[in-house]
Amino acid sequence: MTQRRTVRSRLERLAREIAKFGAVGAIGFVVNFTVFNFCVHGMHLAVVRSGIIATAVAIGANYIGNRYWTYRGGDKNRRSRELSLFLLFSGVGLVIENGILGLSHYGLGLTSPLADNIAKNVIGLGIGTVFRFWSYRTWVFRALPARAAVETAESFLAAAPPRVEARK
Template sequence: MTQRRTVRSRLERLAREIAKFGAVGAIGFVVNFIVFNLCVHGFGLAVVRSGVIATAVAIGTNYLGNRYWTYRDCDTTRRSRELTLFLLFSGVGLVIENGTLGLSHYGLGLTSPLADNIAKNVVGLGLGTVFRFWSYRTWVFRALPAREAVETAESFLADAPPQRASR
């Protein structure tokens, strides 16, 4: 019975993590989409250059959302390591996302605005998102070891103001 409960609680935690990651990603997607189309159609920049700029802006947005919401309970003692790994894996995701755009636009000759947006913001972003989710949860935002998590919770509770008993 307890093993079933453990599996269920792990699946529920994973579902919450995926939902939060998805919500942060949705905001990042909107930022990415707007910046990409503004660069291409507003400033006349090349599509891949626009894609890289848009993805870089979205990476900054996503770091803030993931660090301070999705993975706020994870280890925060090594922020420089975390940020370095986040940027490294985000860079790989950027290559996946914009490599797909470059292949579609320059390799396959699909150059319409719709084709560029589908290649970058649907196919490329989808592949990049799967990679980012795996790498962030595996390498970047690592959970506190169980003993440290208990000590952190205990110190938090010890520092909290006393609660008045309710009647």
């Protein structure tokens, strides 16, 4: 029975993590889609250049959402390492996303606004998102090991001023 609870609690945690990651990703998608279409149609930039700009802006929004909401309980002692890894894996996702756009637009000649949006914001973003989810949870926003979490909590409590109990 204990093993069932453990598996169930892990699945529940994973489901919450996926839901939060998805919510942050939805906001990132809106940012990415809006900036991409503004760059292509409003500023008349090349599609891949617009895609890279849009993805870079969305990466910034996603870092804030993932760091401070989805993975807020992660190890906060190594922020520069975390940010470096986040940018590295986000960069790989950027290449996946915009590589598919470039292949579709320039390689296959599918140049309509609808084709560009499907290639970048559906196929490319979908594959890039799966990669990012795996890499962020595996390498970037790693939780503190249980022993380190207990030691951190104990040191925090030891350093805290003593609580004064109210008299009855």
